Amino acid sequence: MSSSEQENPAAEAGDGKYDLTPEGGISRRGFVGSMGLAALGLACAIPAAMSFRSVIPNVLYEPPQRFKVGPLERFTEGGVFISEHRLFVFREGETMHCIGAVCSHLGCTVQLAKIPEADGGFEFHCPCHGSMFRADGTNFAGPAPRPLDYYMLEIAADDGQLIVDKSRPADKLWRLTVRS
Numbered sequence: 310m311s312s313s314e315q316e317n318p319a320a321e322a323g324d325g326k327y328d329l330t331p332e333g334g335i336s337r338r339g340f341v342g343s344m345g346l347a348a349l350g351l352a353c354a355i356p357a358a359m360s361f362r363s364v365i366p367n368v369l370y371e372p373p374q375r376f377k378v379g380p381l382e383r384f385t386e387g388g389v390f391i392s393e394h395r396l397f398v399f400r401e402g403e404t405m406h407c408i409g410a411v412c413s414h415l416g417c418t419v420q421l422a423k424i425p426e427a428d429g430g431f432e433f434h435c436p437c438h439g440s441m442f443r444a445d446g447t448n449f450a451g452p453a454p455r456p457l458d459y460y461m462l463e464i465a466a467d468d469g470q471l472i473v474d475k476s477r478p479a480d481k482l483w484r485l486t487v488r489s
């Protein structure tokens with residue numbers, strides 16, 4: 310037995326090559342090969358994933374801007390706050406209008422504050438940074454840069470419910486006329 314065979318007891322008998330594989334393990338050559346295959350797989354998978362993602366449209370699913378808010382009987386004289394849509398619907402006799410409750414500063418929800426001496430008997434106050442709006446939505450105090458939004462109202466043809474259309478801004482003098 311040569312001295313090299315003595316230093317490598319795992320020497321293979323038949324073809325004269327050495328088997329450096331630890332018992333039950335993987336050879337160095339096998340390990341390097343596996344790593345190469347893994348790298349190749351990764352190199353193929355990343356562009357494939359990116360091209361798959363590119364066929365999926367970038368769609369933002371926003372809530373509908375036009376929706377029913379209830380039968381006309383829900384809206385008696387005065388204002389009704391509809392929290393899920395963050396808006397007020399006001400009825401004055403046979404006319405109705407809708408004012409958004411989203412503060413024009415940073416989007417907090419304004420609250421209706423009854424103030425007898427105020428024009429209209431109430432104002433809108435923002436709890437976040439103190440902006441104030443008159444009953445017609447005009448900003449007059451605090452950091453709010455513009456008035457509250459107005460939205461169009463209509464009556465549903467199928468069931469007579471009131472519809473708010475937030476996709477259609479309204480002038481602050483616009484009113485929906487209803488017959489009671």
Ligand code: FES
Binds near residue numbers: 416438439440
């Ligand atoms: S969010 Fe209303 S005052 Fe700032």
